[in-house]
Amino acid sequence: MFEAVSLISKIMLPALLVFIPLYALFQRVPIYESFIEGAKEGFPTAVSIIPHLVGMMVAVAIFRDTGAMQFYLQFLTPVLSFFHIPEEVVPIGILRPISGTGSLAFVESILRTHGPDTFLGKLASTIQGSTDTTLYVLTVYFGAVGIRNSLYALKVGLWADLIGFLASLGICSILYL
């Protein structure tokens, strides 16, 4: 099944790049003009995200790089080990929703020290791969259109992250322990 899906992922982009313009030509769309018209929106959209992303990533960097996160983690770790959650993956779970590169650094350190094919290695990979960076997605998507009041979106995203973390832990324990 992996080969099939991986093949689809690989040929999807080239296939789309041929299919979309070809189909459009048959519909008598001036494709080059259309492309330019659409592409014009790219730059202002990217620029409009800057303030939102700077605001968020500065706060995340301060929280992470000053050691504040480490400080909170040390209280959390005993509680989590009580529930048989390996302490090595706790930082990944905590960082995953707020900083994708931050949690990736912890995943890489586990893969380096324990090896990618160990229980911890597989668990860390699964946690990293099973959800996206909630805070980043929220900031970018709402930032791009100027939404200030995100209602319950953050709450839902964070719950989903926790559920994804626990699900990864459950499924990896069943399969690999």
Add this chain to the structure above:
Amino acid sequence: MINWIWFFMILSGVVAAAAQGRFDLVTNAALNGAKDAVAVCIGLISILVFWLGMMRIAQDAGLLEKLARLMRPVARFLFPTVPPEHPAMGYILSNMSANLFGLGNAATPMGLKAMEELQKLNPDPKTATPAMCTLLALNTSGLTLIPTTIIGIRLKYGSVEPTEIIGPTLVATFIATSMAVLLDRYYQHRTFDRSGLLKPHWK
């Protein structure tokens, strides 16, 4: 909520730095964070320009409408508040397909375009709509068939079976995404009244 999380992260960082007597940590972190954020946005420029161009061709050719018509049952279930013929639907479905097939680069431009179209339906441009929250729930829970990035990293560290985690990841992401959709529904009912207006508490 976001205001408090933001302030909490900054305050704990400053206190932690003060406890170590090293305020330079805060300064460096702030500058690095800002630099990284701008770098991410600069990286987004090329992707956005390219994909928004391609998407415009698809839209002008009526392809997005076709996709929306094809996937109507899914779309109506997930986004009951968006008129099925609305252009937002085409972008939403493109965004979901791109995520599913691991075209992460393409997913963001399509998602942002979907947001923009949803914003046109929004009576209050500063406050999110239920459809926007659903789109966000789908994107933050990261539904994808193949976690390509992490497979690459496993290879880098000499994994014998880099793809072995596809199965567990798929199960975990499926659970997370379904729960996200359910929770999104639950909060939607608590936040909006029957006619789709915000309950007073949330304004």
